Amino acid sequence: MVPDWSVANREDRVRVYMVSPGSLGEVVGELSGVDRSGCSVTEGYYTDTRASGKVRTVGDDGYVEHAWLRIVHEVPSLGYAEEMLTGPVSAVDVETGGGVTSREYAVESSLYAIKDDLMASGWTIGTNATLRSFCESVLTTCQRPHDLSAMCGRVFRSPVTYERGESALHMILDACGDTDRVSVDGHGVITVSAYVPPSSREPSQDVDPASARSVVIGAVRTSDSAETVPGRVVYVAGSGDREMSATADAPASWPSSSARRGYMVARKESDSTSDVTWDQLRAKAESALKAAQDPGRKHELTVAWQAWHQGDVVRIKLRGTWRKCLVQSVEDDLGSMTQRVTLKEE
Incomplete structure (x- = not known):
C-alpha cells in the first residue's frame, strides 16, 4: 500500500547497505556516517x-x-521501507579537510554491470x-540475477547474429526491440517484461499544481518541439535511374500542415x-508522417516526495486540461x- 506522503512530521531515513556482488541477498554491512543531503537517485x-x-558519507x-551498495528509504512510523537502488560502485571521490574525511560514492545499476561485459564469442x-x-x-553467462516471468514469449522467425565483442546489455536491448522492456528493480534484479505503451496504461495519480493541497513545489516549465514536426515526408528508394520517391502531406486540419503553420517543414526518409513499388513507398511515407506528429511536449517540475519512478504514468492539470504523462x-x-521530474505527454 502506498503511504500518505502528506503526513505531517514524517521521519524519513536513508540507510545504505553493503551487499555481496555475487549474492544480492547477502548483506555484509551498513555504511555509517551517511549524509542524506549528499544522497540522490536518478532514473531515466x-x-x-x-x-x-550518489551516496555521501562523513568520517x-x-x-x-x-x-x-543498496540505498533504502525508510519511514519507521508508517512501517515503510523501499529498496531504491542496488548496484556496483563506479567511482569514489574522497575529500579531507579540518580533520574530517568525506566520501562520495557513484552507484550504478545492475544493467550498468553488463554494459561493458563484452562477449568473448559470437552469439546466434x-x-x-x-x-x-x-x-x-x-544473463546467466553474466551471472546476473534476473526475472523473466512477465516476458511476452516472442519467437524469432529468422536467425539473428551478434559478433564477438558485443556488449551483453546491447544484445539484450536490441533483441527485445519494441516487444519487451528491459529494466532493473531496487534489489538489483534485472527484469524483462512485455512492453505496454504508456498511452495504454491508467494513471496512478492526479496532480493539480493549482490546488491548495498541491504536491508541486514552485513553477511548472513546459516545452515541446511542435515547430519541427514535419508537415510533409518525402520517401526515396533506389538510386540513379532507378530512384523513385513518394510524398505524403499533412491534411490542412493538422497543426503541422503548411495551411496552419504558414510554411512547410519537410523531412526526407530513405529506403x-x-x-x-510506388504504392508501397507512398504507404511508407504516410506511415512515417503519422508517426512523426508527436510534438514531444514535456513538463518539468519539482514535487514533494511521491515515490515516483521512471515508467510511472500520472495525470497533471495544466491550463484547465488534464494531461496524461509518462514519468x-x-x-x-x-x-x-x-523529486525533480520530467513528465512526457502521451
Whole structure:
C-alpha cells in the first residue's frame, strides 16, 4: 500500500547497505556516517542503464572494498521501507579537510554491470528460438540475477547474429526491440517484461499544481518541439535511374500542415530496398508522417516526495486540461525528500 506522503512530521531515513556482488541477498554491512543531503537517485526511462545514484558519507564509514551498495528509504512510523537502488560502485571521490574525511560514492545499476561485459564469442539466435531463452542464456553467462516471468514469449522467425565483442546489455536491448522492456528493480534484479505503451496504461495519480493541497513545489516549465514536426515526408528508394520517391502531406486540419503553420517543414526518409513499388513507398511515407506528429511536449517540475519512478504514468492539470504523462525521468533528492521530474505527454 502506498503511504500518505502528506503526513505531517514524517521521519524519513536513508540507510545504505553493503551487499555481496555475487549474492544480492547477502548483506555484509551498513555504511555509517551517511549524509542524506549528499544522497540522490536518478532514473531515466530512455537511458540504457535506467538508474544511478550518489551516496555521501562523513568520517570512517566502514566501506568494504568491491561491495555493492543498496540505498533504502525508510519511514519507521508508517512501517515503510523501499529498496531504491542496488548496484556496483563506479567511482569514489574522497575529500579531507579540518580533520574530517568525506566520501562520495557513484552507484550504478545492475544493467550498468553488463554494459561493458563484452562477449568473448559470437552469439546466434536460431530460427524458432525464443527471446526468453536468449535473455536467460546471456544473463546467466553474466551471472546476473534476473526475472523473466512477465516476458511476452516472442519467437524469432529468422536467425539473428551478434559478433564477438558485443556488449551483453546491447544484445539484450536490441533483441527485445519494441516487444519487451528491459529494466532493473531496487534489489538489483534485472527484469524483462512485455512492453505496454504508456498511452495504454491508467494513471496512478492526479496532480493539480493549482490546488491548495498541491504536491508541486514552485513553477511548472513546459516545452515541446511542435515547430519541427514535419508537415510533409518525402520517401526515396533506389538510386540513379532507378530512384523513385513518394510524398505524403499533412491534411490542412493538422497543426503541422503548411495551411496552419504558414510554411512547410519537410523531412526526407530513405529506403534501401530497390524493388519497392510506388504504392508501397507512398504507404511508407504516410506511415512515417503519422508517426512523426508527436510534438514531444514535456513538463518539468519539482514535487514533494511521491515515490515516483521512471515508467510511472500520472495525470497533471495544466491550463484547465488534464494531461496524461509518462514519468520520463526522476531526480530524487534524499536530503530534502523532493523529486525533480520530467513528465512526457502521451
